[in-house]
Amino acid sequence: MGLVLSLVFLIIILLTASFTYIEGKQIKEQKGHLALELSKTISSMPEIINAFHTDDPAKIIQPLVEKIRKETGAEFIVVGNKQGIRYSHPDPNRIGHKMVGGDNKRALVSGKSYVSKAKGSLGISLRGKSPVLNDKHQVIGIVSVGFLFQDIKEQMIKNIIKVALISLIVLIVAVFVSILLARNIRKETMGLEPYQIAALYKERNAILQAVKEGIIAVDKNGVITMMNQTAKHLLNLRGDFHNKKIEDVFPATRLYEVLQTGEPQTDQEMILQNRTIIVNRTPIFDKNNEEVIGVVASFRDKTEIKQMVNALSEVRRYSEDLRAQTHEFTNKLYVLSGLIQLGEYDKAMDMIRDETAALNVQNRILFDQIKDVKVQAIILGKLGKASEKKIKFNIDTNSSLQSLPEHIKLPHLIIIIGNLIDNAFEAAASVRNAHVNFFTTDLGQDIIFEISDNGMGINEEDIPLLFNRGFSDKSGHEPRGFGLANVKEAVNELEGIVEVQSKPEEGSAFIVYLPKDSRGGQTNESG
Structure with a gap:
């Protein structure tokens, strides 16, 4: 409110000063123009010109000029001859005396009409001067019409008083409006001052940029x-x-x-x-x-949280797989111990050779052809789980894989490979001679993982729904239908493709294609 009132007060002062200056200038110009026109009019009057040729010009000129002076409001109208002797004056006693002011030369000598400012017998005045010419256009006298500066100032003061009264009214209205404006602004800003609003704005920006x-x-x-x-x-x-x-x-x-x-x-x-x-x-x-x-x-x-939860879930599965593998080898060690105690050394040696041969084949493929440690760890865990479930888990001899690119993280592999192999185990467990095959290669532009089983297969109408969250063709009380949905999300995040090939009674195959180079968020989907 103080700022608004100060601004209004400053504007009022500036406008009043400007108006006073312009008004004073206009009054002076108007008075000067009026004095000049009056002097020209009077100097061209036949009565005035003819009076100069009489024995007593003042007798004719004085009453005529005084009447005009009173009607026009001029302070004085003085008519003088070529020598500057007065024929008229507001004070009759000064008739016959020489005109004062020293500003008659241009009119009497050059015959020009003009406006001047000079100090006369009545004080400082603004004068209009015009020469009186005879029939031969010779200068025979002069007419001087004047308005005192004191009267001009008084008129200016009256106008200033009027403006000041209007300005006062405007100021009172401004005070009233400022109070209403201040109340409205404080209501809109909840009573906060501008500096408080600025501080809140800065704090708001800082908070918005700081939150996660x-x-x-x-x-x-x-x-x-x-x-x-x-x-x-x-x-x-x-x-x-x-x-x-x-x-x-x-x-x-x-x-x-x-x-x-x-x-x-x-x-x-x-x-x-x-x-x-x-x-x-x-x-x-x-x-x-x-x-x-x-x-x-x-x-x-929520993606990162989901990835962490899925990774933890898979880690728990691997812990169970490792326990199963430990349990399987413990059982085999017990068998070997029993054979040795019974003296069946040949059978014990045959068992060791069989296990060693199987492990050598798997290890050769797993460690010589598959170089990525993350994939090796996942497959080792699943080998133990397959052994416990009596499922033959084959690693394709044509598999070959170098170290994976950095953008393919362990959580991605755990979700993709782990879920697909577990699903294959469940599918194959329902048939005789259950087996699951794993194949991988990185030849070309994509990394390929293929997991197949000899289970009962998938109905053709169910294939488009496999990756929908919550969909499952298995029965049971436990929540299902999340594994393949997680696989799909992980594959999409890596900008890859997952394909399904299946026929009823002939098993299923899931093939995953992951590009070696990220393509800037482009997502391809297939199923």
Whole structure:
């Protein structure tokens, strides 16, 4: 309010000073112009010219000029001859005396009309001077019409007083309006001063940029008003998106639902750019809590959490696989111990040779042809599990694999290879001579993993649904239908493809193609 009043007061002073200056200048110009025109008019009057040829010009000129002076409001109208002797004056006693001021030369000598400022017998005045000419255009006298500067100042003061009164009224109105404006502003800003608002704005920006959740705000028209750096990072966006429509950035947004209904939406899961996002949408109401004027959406990435949970789940499976492998070898050691104690040394040696031969074949393929340590660890765990389940687990002799690229992490491999092999074990366990085959190669531009089984196969109508979360063709009370969905998400994240080949009663094969080089988020899906 103080700032507004100071501004209004300053403007009033400036306008008053400007008006006073312009008004004073105009009054002076008007008075000077009036004095000059009066002097020209009087000097050209026939009565005045003819009076100069009489014996007593003052007798004719004085009453005539005084009448004009009173009607026009001039301070004085003096008519003099060529020598400057007065024929008229407001003070009759000064008639016959010489005119004073020293500003008659241009009119009497050059015959010019003009406006001058000089000090006369009545004081400083603004004068209009015109020569009196006879029929031969000879200068025979002079007419001087004057307005005192004191009268001009008094008129200016009167005008200034009027302006000052108007300015005072304006100032009073400004005070009243400023009070209303200040109250309204304080109401809109919740009683905060400007410096407090600035501090809150800085704190808001700092908080928005510090939080790990992505935050986007839109107004009632769906125009983005705020987006923090976390949101840009999670959504892989670059540049400034302020004042852009939300649908231009996110075509499938649900923010308009909240704008229309005013109902918040909490902890909703959605897939955005191959990321599982948990979204909360909160409406922003006006000060009366009647109209929705915007929506704030906050979201966090669930992908990393899911990957960690899946990895932990797979680690638990590997722990069980290792326990199964330990249990299997313990049983074999007990058998060897029994054969030795019974003196069946030949049978013990045959058993050792058989186990050694089988291990040598597997180890040669696993350690000589498959060089990636992560894949080796996964296959070793599954070998023990297959042995316990009495399933023949074959590693294709044509397999070959070098160290995998850095963007293919252990959690990805655990989810993809681990789930597919476990599913193959379950499928093959229901048939005689159960066997599961594993093949891998990195020849060409892609890394290929193929897991096949001789199980009962998959119905053709179920193949398109295999990777849907929650879908399963197995019965039981335990939650199912998540393994292949996790496989699909991991493959999509690595920008790869997963294919399914299956016929009922003939088994199934899952082939995974993972590109060696990341292609910038392009996702190919097949199933």
